[in-house]
Amino acid sequence: MLPHMRTDHHIEFFGCAGDYAALSVPMLDRTASVLASGQVLQGRYVEQVEARVAALAGRRHAVAVGSGTDALFFALICSGIGPGDEVLVPAVSFVASASAIVRAGAVPVFVDIGPDIGIDLAVAQRLVTPNTRALLHVHLFGAMTDPAALERFATSNGILLIEDYAQSFGARYGSRAAGSIGKVSATSFDPTKVIGAPGSGGALVTDDPEIAARARRLRLHGKSGNDFIELGYNSQMPSLTAAIIDLKLDHHDSWSRRRRAVAERYKDGLAGTPVTLPPVDPQVTHIWHKFVILWDRRDALAAALQAAGIPTRIHYHQPLDREPMFHAVRKADASPAATEYCGRTLSLPIHSHLSDHDVDQVIAAVRGFFA
Ligand SMILES: Cc1ncc(COP(=O)(O)O)c(C=O)c1O
Known part of the structure; x- marks a missing residue:
């Protein structure tokens, strides 16, 4: 990479x-109005976010909580998952999946991936035992796995589907x-997400009123009416967080369109280079949370991009079953496709504030590496 090829801005x-640069005035207005109101937990913005998140997923109920991780944990325990249960989960995901x-007291059973980096249901089928209670499926990187295939798998095995x-x-x-798929679904508003909170935040969505009611209890110390009826947690979404998420949701459609345009520009610009992309099912309307490319000498490419001033990340370095945290449940060589994927993956910058010029600079740096 020649020095003159460094990007001209960060x-x-x-x-x-x-x-924030795009919305600083309304963000600061909302911040002031929430702080001035004195109500900094729960309140109208939390209710508004819940209504919008439920509507977007086509679900009856949404419960806003402190993080996506808590949303997943509550989704599992509200579905009755606990000690002795096995839960199938893809071998490639963020650790919280x-x-x-484990936090619910159950055992994660890691399932190898298919070419689209989603779960391989044929492998999952071989891992079903009498203790299997659920498939916790992860729609990774902004794509989705065929819901009908996931539902068929869950129904035919008599297990729950959690998204x-x-x-x-x-x-x-x-x-x-x-x-919208399965018994209950969990999402995150972590700052890196498509709708990113100023801090942590998450929500679970479901059509089941009992699951929603229990999740509301669990997020507030197990409180029901004036009583504390079960062991709960403190996992509330701050009102300020909800106010900012609500504001960003107003821009969700236009920002998503821009992400798609960035992804298309990358795809066109990288055509003809040795890098490939994970295949995407034509039925998928991708949200491009991440833009993942695959290439054998990924580390050399990442180093060249860094020298050119272009940030990259790796999602993820190793399959989940290799993480020391899961050592006790790891099976030898359980996920060869995931292992191969993790050695070849590299994520390029993607969000709605990248200009065409930014994207062209990334493309030029990748092409320059191969020139
Ligand atoms: C697939 C996946 N699941 C769960 C989480 C956990 O969400 P949070 O960071 O809000 O706890 C994240 C993101 O951080 C994620 O990417």
């Missing part, structure tokens, strides 16, 4: 600072929205 990997299972759509908030498969 390219952000995530869009959070760009969101599997740690929530982690932290990375695919707003994605669709045909007419089916992410968050």
Whole structure:
């Protein structure tokens, strides 16, 4: 990489600072109004976010909580998952998809991936035992797995389907929205997400009123009426967080369109280079939470991009079953496809505030590496 090929300005990997630059006046207005109101937990913005998140997923209920991780944990325990249960989970995901299972007292059973980096249901079938209670499916990177295939798998095995759509908030498969599949679904408003909170935040969505009511209890110390009826947690979404999420939701459609345009520009610009992309089912309306490319000498490419001033990340370095945290449940060489994927993956910057010029600079740096 020649020195003159360094980018001429700083390219952000995530869009959070760009969101603020675009919306600083209304964000600060809302911040002032929430603080002035004195109500900084629960309240109208939390209710508004819950209504909008439920509507986007086509669900009856949404419960806002302190993080996506808590949303997953509550989704599991409100579905009755607990000690002695096995839960199938893809071997490639963020750690919270599997740690929530351990936190619920159950055992994560890691399932290898298919070419689209989603779960391989044929492998999952071989891992079903009499103790299998659920499939916790993750729609990764902004794409979605065929809901009908997931539902068939769950129904034919007599197990629950729980959806982690932290990375695919707003994605669709045909007419089916992410968050609409299975008994209960959990999402995240972590600052790196498509709708990023100023801090942590998450929500679970469901059509089941009992699951929703229990999740509301669990987020507030097990409180029902004036009584504390079960062991609960303190996992509330701050009102300020909800006010900012609500504001960002106003821009969700236009920001998503821009993400798609950025992804298309990358795809066109990288055509003819040795890098490939994970295949995407044509039924998927991708939300491009991450833009993942695959290439054998990924580390050399990442180093060259860094020298050119372009930030990259790796999602993820190793399959979940290799994480020391899950050592006790690891099976030898259980996920060869995931292992191969993790050695070849590299994520390029993607968010709605990248200009065409930014994207062209990234493309030029990748092409320059191969020239
Ligand atoms: C797939 C997936 N599941 C769960 C989470 C956990 O969400 P949070 O960071 O809000 O706890 C994240 C993101 O951080 C994620 O990417």
